[in-house]
Amino acid sequence: MKKTYRMEELECAHCAARMEQGIRALPGVKEAHVNFLSQKLTIEAEDEGFEALMDQVVRLCRKIEPDCVIRR
């Protein structure tokens, strides 16, 4: 399953790159892109446990940039 999410208040390009790396390293993630300019997160992962994975993604991103919100 491939899904795209809007990311609000994504202000730091370096953080975006680190989020991308972090998300790719999560188990079950096939491909992930954090686009700083269009403020979008595209993530491709197994259907099973996708929502649980997204919880992890949100936690990870909040850790890197606390102000950034992922619209689910």
Next chain:
Amino acid sequence: MLARVLAALALLVLAWAVPAQGPARAALWLAPYAVAGWDVLWRAARNIVRGQVFDENFLMAVATVGAFGCGEYPEGAAVMLFYQVGELFQSVAVGRSRRSISRLMDIRPDYAHLLRDGQTVRVDPEEAAVGDVILVRPGEKIPLDGVVLNGAAALDTAALTGESMPWQAGPGDEVLSGCVDLSGVLEIRVTRPYGQSTVARILELVESAAEKKAKAERFITRFARYYTPAVVGAALALFLLPTLLLALLPELPAWLAGTVWSDWLHRGLVFLVVSCPCALVISIPLSFFGGIGGAARQGILVKGGNCLEALARTGVVVFDKTGTLTQGDFQVTRVCPAEGVGEEDLLALAALAERHSGHPIAQSLKQAWKGEGTEVPVTGVEERPGLGVTALVDGRRVAVGGRKLMGSEGVACPPCEEAGTAVHVAADGTYLGFLLLEDAPKPSAAAAVAELKRRGVRTVMLTGDRPAVGEAAARRLGLDEVHAGLLPAGKVDRVEQLLKETPAGRTLAFVGDGVNDAPVLARADVGIAMGAMGSDAAIEAADVVLMDDDPAKVVRAMDLSRRCLRIVRENIVFSLGVKGAVLVLSAAGVTGMWAAVFADVGVMVLAILNAGRMLRK
């Protein structure tokens, strides 16, 4: 934010003006510092709790708190203010870039007027199904691909092709989503669901382009990963080593003499400020994104930063002939009657004999002959596949076709050495002459080839035509090289050969119209498919898709990519250069924290502005 910056500035001036000593002085300077930087300190503290050190906030907090600790109150306060001003500029610059990008992508239709039982219903374009009829009024975007049923209108195709010439559409014409209706009301039958429409495909191509990163982008990401820890380590070393030496060495070397440990602490703090790689991390992808978005605006869809990079290094451009450099249909270019036969008579006879034929050559003959509609009885038409046509025209037995047909009709056919396809004509066993048909070059083809050559590009043409025909066309267009008589598989082999001959560091681009050449498009370093929005295989295989079939766009695409890569290089060299220089100078104690903040935020703003040039024309 602006108000805060101004308030902090006022307090800073106050602190400057009021002479005070001891704790009062510290308090005076702390006021502007707190106003300017409380959120930086707060975020730094929060991030440390979360285990995220080395972010910008942390670095700025350490550096400025450190400055206060060293007793450099004015510097601590001013640097924090300066940093926030930089951040303000930066967020404005990023916001502007984001807005210009979304403007570039502003071709998505918001609604469609569906025609149901004589009434119009406003729906989301995704809800319209194939076969539905939609209504488009002047000033509106065509939301879905379809065929015009009723009405006529001038269409602005600029958003798709970059061409400002309006295009006239009437009943039976195929229209593409994303065009803007300029003049009339159109009823359109939808032929493709929204997900497969031209607009949706363009948007998907451009949006996913950011995922295919260029080498320069990957280099920067890797670089950033090591840069920050390295500079922070260096900052620590810059403070600790001299301090230890100061404490331990009885005899001080020249470079240490006259310094105290807090000088080195200060220099270490300056290092911290320079250690953020943001200027690079943001400006390089922004340049590529701008390049891709700007190109899309002109009807050139580039599939990724890597394609843009390859396009900029093009050393060889290989063109397919038919449909790429030439129109792809045959036109009568010469009429050569035998002795005593009129040119017009020859053309008329040939066109009449071919009157009922659907063969492309017949179409071109009829097009060339102006006398269509003349009442002449044509009977006994016999099509001879691969040879030509025989018919009774006004009682005369006319044969129109190739040399072999003349042979089978028992007509002596004089040799002819012309390039192109010769159509011979005979009547009642007498040879009357021949017509020369050629696939005419596109108007902009010769100029495009000349422009490529001026840029030092080797131009090659591949064609399935006979060598004589291919060579004549190549000469006319000014191509460096031509390989004729090739079957589709032969084109792949020839491109393989040319790839081997391409100098190292340069790339080979293949330009085709997507008909039968998907394998070649895929094999070339850069596959350019033109006029290919209809062909899925070509879009899949190509790296660059041209919305229309104008060869001049190949040159435009190359120029754009070169400009984009130049901006990328400028930004890399500029950002790294300034940061490097500031690092060296501040290690030596020449420059202070001011220069460091400039090297951080200032460089970033300038790099974004430079990248922004790609977003404008």
